[in-house]
Amino acid sequence: MSTATLPTELVFAKRSITRSLRDLDSLVTAVVAPVAIMVLFVTVFGAALDSTVGGSYTDYVTPGVMLLCAGFGAALTATSVHTDVSKGFVQRLRTMPVRASGVIFGHVLASVLRNLASIVIVLLVAVALGFRPTATPLEWLGIVGLLTAYVLVFTLIAAAWGLASKSVESAGMFSFIALFLPYLSTAFMPADNLPGFLRGFAEHQPVTLVTDALRGLATSVPDSTTLTRSLLWLVGLGVGATLLTARLFDRAARS
Amino acid sequence: MTRSSPQLTPPLIDPSAAAQPALAVSGIRKRYGDREVLRDVTFAVPEGEVFALLGPNGAGKTTLIRILTTLVRADGGTARLLGHDVVRDRARVRELISVTGQYASVDEELTGRENLVVVGRLLRLGKTAALRRADELLEEFDLTTAAHRRVGHYSGGMRRRLDLAASLVASPPLIFLDEPTTGMDTRSRAALWNVVTRLARGGRTIILTTQYLEEADVLADRIAVLDGGAIVASGTAAELKRRVGRETVELVLDDGTVIRSVTDGNPERVRLLLNRLHSEGRHVRTLTVQNPTLDDAFLALTGHTSATAPTDKEPAR
Numbered sequence: 284m285s286t287a288t289l290p291t292e293l294v295f296a297k298r299s300i301t302r303s304l305r306d307l308d309s310l311v312t313a314v315v316a317p318v319a320i321m322v323l324f325v326t327v328f329g330a331a332l333d334s335t336v337g338g339s340y341t342d343y344v345t346p347g348v349m350l351l352c353a354g355f356g357a358a359l360t361a362t363s364v365h366t367d368v369s370k371g372f373v374q375r376l377r378t379m380p381v382r383a384s385g386v387i388f389g390h391v392l393a394s395v396l397r398n399l400a401s402i403v404i405v406l407l408v409a410v411a412l413g414f415r416p417t418a419t420p421l422e423w424l425g426i427v428g429l430l431t432a433y434v435l436v437f438t439l440i441a442a443a444w445g446l447a448s449k450s451v452e453s454a455g456m457f458s459f460i461a462l463f464l465p466y467l468s469t470a471f472m473p474a475d476n477l478p479g480f481l482r483g484f485a486e487h488q489p490v491t492l493v494t495d496a497l498r499g500l501a502t503s504v505p506d507s508t509t510l511t512r513s514l515l516w517l518v519g520l521g522v523g524a525t526l527l528t529a530r531l532f533d534r535a536a537r538s
Numbered sequence: 539m540t541r542s543s544p545q546l547t548p549p550l551i552d553p554s555a556a557a558q559p560a561l562a563v564s565g566i567r568k569r570y571g572d573r574e575v576l577r578d579v580t581f582a583v584p585e586g587e588v589f590a591l592l593g594p595n596g597a598g599k600t601t602l603i604r605i606l607t608t609l610v611r612a613d614g615g616t617a618r619l620l621g622h623d624v625v626r627d628r629a630r631v632r633e634l635i636s637v638t639g640q641y642a643s644v645d646e647e648l649t650g651r652e653n654l655v656v657v658g659r660l661l662r663l664g665k666t667a668a669l670r671r672a673d674e675l676l677e678e679f680d681l682t683t684a685a686h687r688r689v690g691h692y693s694g695g696m697r698r699r700l701d702l703a704a705s706l707v708a709s710p711p712l713i714f715l716d717e718p719t720t721g722m723d724t725r726s727r728a729a730l731w732n733v734v735t736r737l738a739r740g741g742r743t744i745i746l747t748t749q750y751l752e753e754a755d756v757l758a759d760r761i762a763v764l765d766g767g768a769i770v771a772s773g774t775a776a777e778l779k780r781r782v783g784r785e786t787v788e789l790v791l792d793d794g795t796v797i798r799s800v801t802d803g804n805p806e807r808v809r810l811l812l813n814r815l816h817s818e819g820r821h822v823r824t825l826t827v828q829n830p831t832l833d834d835a836f837l838a839l840t841g842h843t844s845a846t847a848p849t850d851k852e853p854a855r
């Protein structure tokens with residue numbers, strides 16, 4: 284067993300996961316933030332917003348908090364990827380008989396695992412606070428699939444951003460996008476509460492669609508139009524981000 | 539005396555040496571925008587030699603190393619490592635080289651040992667073999683006591699040693715070191731020189747770049763002086779010094795007077811000088827002959843002093 288070689292991609296993934304577990308920033312983001320945000324929304328805004336959303340605010344907000352935490356965690360990929368190309372690690376790989384692009388795969392896989400763990404934490408806290416999903420096993424499968432796809436796509440966009448960045452600071456800026464996108468959606472309150480010029484954006488952006496689709500699945504009233512549109516968004520963004528990441532990696536590695 | 543002196547680039551391959559040089563570089567050119575960074579660089583390094591590329595900041599050393607290690611393509615010319623072209627056969631070349639860049643590229647969140655294990659596993663060693671190799675290298679580079687500490691807590695010198703160790707996990711025959719001691723303190727520098735000497739004794743071919751004349755003098759079998767992207771001279775340290783030919787004699791007379799005179803290696807001039815002093819009735823107490831230093835050689839060859847004095851500061855990066 285111990286003489287077995289590991290595929291390059293898995294060596295990179297193991298490295299990324301070890302780094303995540305060592306990095307205080309990513310641990311706090313992955314574990315502490317989900318608990319804090321979930322408790323904050325439900326206890327502080329919950330009572331006031333139950334009537335606005337027409338039902339349990341906990342049920343309403345849980346999918347949004349999942350996406351917020353996962354997106355924020357995925358944003359860290361921008362920094363890790365940027366560091367690897369700017370600090371010479373990728374340079375070293377390119378002088379070795381190694382598939383250097385595997386390093387991106389490693390970061391992406393680590394991000395997906397890290398953020399699925401965050402989502403599970405959000406879910407546990409939500410249930411403790413009164414979240415009562417009524418999804419069938421098939422619908423649960425849909426929820427897991429949709430969340431995984433969302434994390435994956437968001438991570439790929441973060442990777443592209445990190446590769447395009449000229450400094451660690453600008454790579455870190457991706458966290459702001461990850462933070463604001465859910466706020467400018469219907470994740471935390473219905474779009475009617477937003478000013479007019481933001482309403483149009485909020486109603487059509489992917490975070491809103493994915494949140495709505497998740498809500499539908501969790502309450503056992505899946506809406507196939509929302510589901511289809513979310514998937515189209517995710518597939519489109521995913522393919523675009525993958526191509527962009529590949530191109531930017533080639534460029535960054537060669538510079 | 540200056541750049542216009544005869545191109546001092548004798549064939550570096552000793553005909554009696556192995557038929558195929560470890561490294562054969564021919565007519566390499568590279569420009570970035572309007573800047574000609576390398577102009578027609580040609581040299582060869584026989585197997586087992588320590589070869590230094592000596593040049594000031596901006597001479598083109600890093601660019602040349604990057605071309606030779608498959609990272610960047612030259613605009614013209616060819617380079618072959620053990621017969622393999624760095625562009626066409628780059629996959630094969632990457633199995634034959636190790637590269638230690640000017641800046642350490644190690645993982646700060648991982649321990650020293652973990653860093654080496656990652657490299658070992660990327661090179662398809664099994665877990666046990668990767669661990670064994672890591673421990674050997676930690677021992678060799680005097681990092682055993684720091685093996686389980688995170689690299690983020692290492693000193694600059696320790697990081698550079700680990701970086702070098704990481705590049706040697708695979709024991710490749712050709713080793714490239716880009717300014718391995720720039721920014722190191724004297725002690726780390728001495729430790730690194732020991733490592734290089736040991737690797738050289740093990741029969742590896744080593745190509746290193748440096749801004750320090752002393753370093754080239756101590757480590758290298760042969761030196762090529764790179765200035766403004768061109769090789770302005772090459773040979774052994776002794777040859778370079780001799781070419782400058784500014785041998786001087788220093789005479790101390792009985793009355794304490796010191797006389798210095800340039801002989802250019804010509805004993806006749808010493809005799810004339812001694813004759814004159816004798817006829818003036820002055821007695822010479824001591825006579826010493828001083829050979830030019832590599833510093834003198836560098837100044838003469840490039841028209842400017844090269845080397846910035848070694849500093850103890852790590853370059854910001």
Ligand SMILES: Nc1ncnc2c1ncn2[C@@H]1O[C@H](COP(=O)(O)OP(=O)(O)O)[C@@H](O)[C@H]1O
Pocket residue numbers: 538570573575593594595596597598599600601602
């Ligand atoms: N990627 C690049 N783009 C533009 N100019 C470059 C690039 N790399 C190096 N140069 C320029 O080429 C010259 C030689 O650089 P370099 O090879 O790093 O020299 P050295 O390593 O001897 O200090 C410098 O003037 C540097 O600014």
Ligand SMILES: [Mg+2]
Pocket residue numbers: 599600601640716717
């Ligand atoms: Mg350099």
